[in-house]
Structures are given as C-alpha cells and as structure tokens.
Amino acid sequence: MKETVSELLQSALATLQSEGTLPANQTFTPQVGNTKDKSHGDYACNIALVASKAAGCPPRKLAEALVERLPNSSAVDKVEIAGPGFINFFMSTASAFEVVNTILDEAGHYGRNRNGNGEKVQVEFVSANPTGPLHVGHGRGAAIGDCLSRLLEANGYEVTREFYYNDAGAQINNLALSVQSRVKGLTPEDENWPADGYRGDYITDVANAYLAGETVTADDREVTGKADPDDQQAIQEFAVAYLRREQDLDLKAFGVEFDVYFLESSLYENGKVEEAVERLQENGYTYEHDGAMWLKTTEFGDDKDRVMRKKDGGYTYFLPDVAYHLDKWQRGFTTVINEQGADHHSTVTRVRAGLQALNVGIPKGWPDYVLHQMVMVTRSGQEVKISKRAGSYVTVRDLIDEVGRDATRFFLAARRVDSQLTFDIDLARSQTNENPVYYIQYAHARICSVLRKLKEEGVERGLNECVGDLSLLTLDEEKDLANQLAKYPELIESSAKLREPHHLAHYLRDLAGQFHTYYNAHKVLIEDTAVRDARISLYLAIRQVIANGLDLLGVSAPEEM
RNA sequence: GCGCUCGUAGCUCAGCUGGAUAGAGCAUCGGCCUUCUAAGCCGGUGGUCGCAGGUUCGAGUCCUGCCGGGCGCGCCA
Numbered sequence: 001m002k003e004t005v006s007e008l009l010q011s012a013l014a015t016l017q018s019e020g021t022l023p024a025n026q027t028f029t030p031q032v033g034n035t036k037d038k039s040h041g042d043y044a045c046n047i048a049l050v051a052s053k054a055a056g057c058p059p060r061k062l063a064e065a066l067v068e069r070l071p072n073s074s075a076v077d078k079v080e081i082a083g084p085g086f087i088n089f090f091m092s093t094a095s096a097f098e099v100v101n102t103i104l105d106e107a108g109h110y111g112r113n114r115n116g117n118g119e120k121v122q123v124e125f126v127s128a129n130p131t132g133p134l135h136v137g138h139g140r141g142a143a144i145g146d147c148l149s150r151l152l153e154a155n156g157y158e159v160t161r162e163f164y165y166n167d168a169g170a171q172i173n174n175l176a177l178s179v180q181s182r183v184k185g186l187t188p189e190d191e192n193w194p195a196d197g198y199r200g201d202y203i204t205d206v207a208n209a210y211l212a213g214e215t216v217t218a219d220d221r222e223v224t225g226k227a228d229p230d231d232q233q234a235i236q237e238f239a240v241a242y243l244r245r246e247q248d249l250d251l252k253a254f255g256v257e258f259d260v261y262f263l264e265s266s267l268y269e270n271g272k273v274e275e276a277v278e279r280l281q282e283n284g285y286t287y288e289h290d291g292a293m294w295l296k297t298t299e300f301g302d303d304k305d306r307v308m309r310k311k312d313g314g315y316t317y318f319l320p321d322v323a324y325h326l327d328k329w330q331r332g333f334t335t336v337i338n339e340q341g342a343d344h345h346s347t348v349t350r351v352r353a354g355l356q357a358l359n360v361g362i363p364k365g366w367p368d369y370v371l372h373q374m375v376m377v378t379r380s381g382q383e384v385k386i387s388k389r390a391g392s393y394v395t396v397r398d399l400i401d402e403v404g405r406d407a408t409r410f411f412l413a414a415r416r417v418d419s420q421l422t423f424d425i426d427l428a429r430s431q432t433n434e435n436p437v438y439y440i441q442y443a444h445a446r447i448c449s450v451l452r453k454l455k456e457e458g459v460e461r462g463l464n465e466c467v468g469d470l471s472l473l474t475l476d477e478e479k480d481l482a483n484q485l486a487k488y489p490e491l492i493e494s495s496a497k498l499r500e501p502h503h504l505a506h507y508l509r510d511l512a513g514q515f516h517t518y519y520n521a522h523k524v525l526i527e528d529t530a531v532r533d534a535r536i537s538l539y540l541a542i543r544q545v546i547a548n549g550l551d552l553l554g555v556s557a558p559e560e561m
Numbered sequence: 562g563c564g565c566u567c568g569u570a571g572c573u574c575a576g577c578u579g580g581a582u583a584g585a586g587c588a589u590c591g592g593c594c595u596u597c598u599a600a601g602c603c604g605g606u607g608g609u610c611g612c613a614g615g616u617u618c619g620a621g622u623c624c625u626g627c628c629g630g631g632c633g634c635g636c637c638a
Contacts, residue, residue: 037581046580049618059618083581084618129638166638264638292636303564303634310636317638345565346633373566374631415574418566420631422573427587435600436586442600453597494577506575509585520593520602561600 001099001486004075005032005043005089012069013047021065022055032089034487041080041088042096042483048085059085096479097470099486103541104466111492111548116157120332123149125339126251126258127164130243131175132390133202134250136375136412136423137341139396143412143554144372145339146256147501150552155496160333162260164324167240169264169317174198175243176236182207183229200391206242210235218244219261250396254405255554267323273315276323276358277308285357300353321347322354329355329362336367337499342418345371370499372417379425403428406555410437413553414505436509440546441558443512447543448559450524454536457525461536463543468533477518478538484511488545492552501553508549515542 009030016022030047048063055062063081070079075095080088103110125145128138149159166172178197186192188199197203209216210225216238223241226234244261251257267273280286285296286308293309295318308319328336348369355362377384377394387394399408407428414436415421427435451461461467473479488507495503524535547557 031578033580034577035581036576036584040581044581049580052618086581170637290636294636307636312636314636316636321638342566342632344633344638347638348565371566371632416567419574420567424573427573430600438600439586442598446598446601450597491577498577500577502575503577506585509575513585516601517603519597520599523597525597561598 002032008070011071012066015069041090043089045087063087096482099482100537100541101466103544104464107464111488112154114156116155118158121152121157121335122160122162122333123337124162129166130240131171134247134396135393140372140375140412141339142256143409147413147553151496154492161258163258164262166264175239176232178203179206179239180235201389206239210238216241216245253400264320267320272323273320279358283359297353300356302349302353321351338367339370342371342373373420375421375423377423407437409554413501416502440508440512443515444546444557445561447539466537468537470534472531472534481514485545
C-alpha cells in the first residue's frame, strides 16, 4: 500500500525532473508516512517541503505540480494538498481490505519477510554466571533477547541463540567455598563463613544434593556429588552443574531455549586465549608495565589502556572476552548482537577495541550491543528486594510463580530497553484492562468465542477461510482496523532493524483496543449473513495478527479465558 | 570529576528515519450487562514534552550548556 503511493510519487517526481522543474542531477526519494489524523488521509508525504529549495518555488506550488503528474491508480480515492505543502493520500476502501485476504492466505507467515536472506546472526543473551538463580535483570535480558531473536527470524535471518558463561575464576571459587561451608554445616551467621560468600538458601540445596550424591545433568555433562567435604574441586564442579541446571529450569519455565552454551573455560582449553594474546603482541599493541601486560585500547577510542594479563600471570576477564568474540567472528557471524545489562556498557568500547587490535578484518562497530537498564520490582507500591531463595535479589522464578510466564515476558519486553523498568507485581497479577497482557489475550479469546458461538449456530468457519464480500465492510472502525493490520509487516521490519522489540507490545495493545471498541459498537453475529460473513473474515484476520504478534513475544494466545 | 543513558499528564509509559492542534492505560468524575465473555465499551478532568539557548520552512525528536535520576569509571566478571 505504502509502496504503491511511493511508486506513484516517484513517477511524478521523474516527470518533473524531465520537465526541468526539478534538477535532474539530484535524486528525490519520497518519504511516505502514516498520518496521525484521519482528516489527513491514510498516508502523507512531505517531499514538496523537502524539495522546494531545489525546485526554487514554494512548497505548495511544487505540491500542486506533483499532484497533477501523479499517475491514476484505483487504490487512491483522492489526493489533497494541506498545510504548508503536505500531500495527503486517501486510499480507496476496497484497497484497504485487500489485507484481510493477504493475512488469511499467509496465516502464520503474515508479517514475515525474507530481508535477512538466510544470513547467520547470533544473539548472545542472559549469559549469567552459574553462581545462583537468575534474577529479574536476567529475566529482562531473556525476554528481550528471545523476542529479538524471534523478530530476526521473522525477517529471514538464521538466528543462533547463545549463552556464555564463566565457569572458572574468582566468583566460581567463591561459590565453591560457600557450598563447602554449607557442606560442613556452617551458616552465613557463623564467623568462619567466607567473607563474600553467597548466602541464599539455594546454597544449602546445592550442599545437600552434593552430600546426597545426587547426579545432575547440564550442558552435555553429568556430575555426581562426591559427598567429600574436603574436595573443593569436586564441590565446584558439582555446584556449577547444579546451578546451570537450575538456570535451565528457570529458562524453560520462561519459554527460552538456547542453541549454544559457550563455556569460558573452553577458550583456555583450545588455545583461543593464547591465540588472541599472540596476535595482539604481533600487532604491537601490547606492553609491559608494573609487571602486568597491557593492551593499548586507547588507540581505538578507549579512555585508558587495559590490563590483559595480571601480575600473577592470570588473564583479566577482558582477554577471554576478546578471544570469545574472535571465535564468534570466525564462526561466520557477520552480525552479532550482545544483549546485556547496562552495567556492562564499559565493556563495549573495550571489546571492540580489542577486536580492532587483532587486525583480522572485523568491522569497527562490530558487534552490536543492546543494553537494557535495571529493573526494580514493586509490590503495594514498595520496592521488593529480597527473595528467600536467592537472598539478596528477586528471581525470575519468583516472578513466573507469582504472575505467570505470559505476564512476566510481556512486561519485561514491553518497555524500551534504555529506560529503567518498574515491574509492578500487583499490576502484572491483575486481571482487568489495566493489565495489557490480558487485554490483548482477551481480544484473541473473544474472537475465538464468537467462532464457537457461530459453530453452535451451525456455521463452521476455518480460521483462514475468507468468506463473504469484503466490500460490505463500510464502517470507519473496520477500515481503521484494516489499516492497522496492514501496518504489521512494517512493524516487524522496523522493530528488528532498530532492535526495539517493545514496539510489538504497543502495537498489539493498540490493535486489541481497536478491536474491543469495534466489538462493543457493532455486533457480528447478526441476521444479515452477508455482512456477518464479511465481518467474521475481518475478525479472523485480527485474530491471526494478534496470534502472530504474541508468538513473537513468546506469549500465548488463549482461545478462552 | 569523567563517560554512557534517561527526564513527556498525579502514577506507569508510547511517540516510527524532525512534520501539520502532544497520545494510551491507571487514578479521578460520570455513563453502559434480559443481546456474540463487563478480563469489555463510551464520555469528562488532566501536559509551558526538566530548564535555557541554537540549527530548520517546521523540534518532544537534532546540537550546546545547566539541573535531576540510573549505571559505569579494579591487575572483579
């Protein structure tokens, strides 16, 4: 539809260029926008304002010339020039409802495109260290990362979802010590409890399982508790496996699945870290200072150089990060998106700098980052900080248990990533129109309910059956709905391009709202079966788009509520 | 102090690559269930888009400065 308008305009522009009204050596690309106000038609174009300087005449005059040269099209009812020189297009009613046919034809594929052309894209998200249950922040990452992945898939990309975790180093050591202390019967209140030990109840669970000789399976490995209180290494391996399994259960309950679990330790085992170090040294970007090895990240925009090998000979986290991303690049991902909490933003410049210093042809701004801001959880207007299970933070499991998976996913993905998010438990639990999740799901269920009712009356309609004469749809609400449905594909495209999944949530809220209004204002199961059938076709198209959209959010579309 | 980021109605938030009188929901006030699910609908009240400049035919949107919130500034990850 928009393309049609755009083509008409391009044709008119070309005519003006050949006539000499517009310079032939410039290219003019008309931007066709959606209108906010119906009195401005369905689409508007500002090209006359943009090009008036080049034409050397006032915008309104240029607009008039342009409109005169627009080719005829059955899709356009009328064209108006308004305000300072906007060209407003009023589309024909018949063309507005073509989308209903398209939607019912394409069904679950409606809105999807092949722009990605099968290109391999990796989305790394969550990447929590196995030191405890996933917290709300991880939940936000999981919701955003997964939704983004689904959006990219809908745009024809081949997406790999990856989870990276640190299975060695200081905090894992700390975890092992904490579990060991529990194994030996200590509690966080004891004075011998490790200074930075993990205090949550889950540590006790790990300790008990270890002592009981339980076997846990996670990420292709199987670890059995050795029950030996003094074998710290055995405790560490068991604890890591145990907590990884726990996180997997959280993610599963959340409906998120990963294709690859990447262990930091593997980068040491297969020499990737050494390889990175050697390359950086060869390229002359390293130097020794204070007994440590530094990388000249300042040459690539960092504000200070970074230590890559510590005085004690160990590497900082920064180096395996670089090695990890080199590995991603070598695996052939020309597009990589890292979804992380905003507290990681300092690593962005650093990792990119390290990758440039490798000098292996990685583009400057690679990889992409999507950083989400912090999440605060409230109940009865008060901030909730404590979870019994984790001790010091609210877990993903807490939220799923309390408000359910659909609401949790929706709320965590529905906000712009760069704004801080307040997760209101009362709101997420409420079952009224103040809760957008139920509001959208209810629209879907209502349509399904109407279909059931119709069936009781002896009329069976397939979900993708377009029956009836759509030209009988003459109401404003119906045309508005059709227009809203027609916007869905471009929404899928732009949300993926911008890496902003929240648009989807808002779009669905709007669509559901329009539907509820229409539903209340006009009955569908009426005696005039011709109109009824046409309306049902529109209903089915709405149902399909809501189902498609909710699917991309990872939220269910119930048939009854 | 420096860097990143946000600051839109009482509250929670939209506002697509700058575009035509700033939008929702909640709250508040008032209506609608003998009729397809009231988990719904309709209407009213409510905003100098943090402040001040600048760019532009046009700025909530871009630039600068200031104020305020968040995050980061470890040989922690």
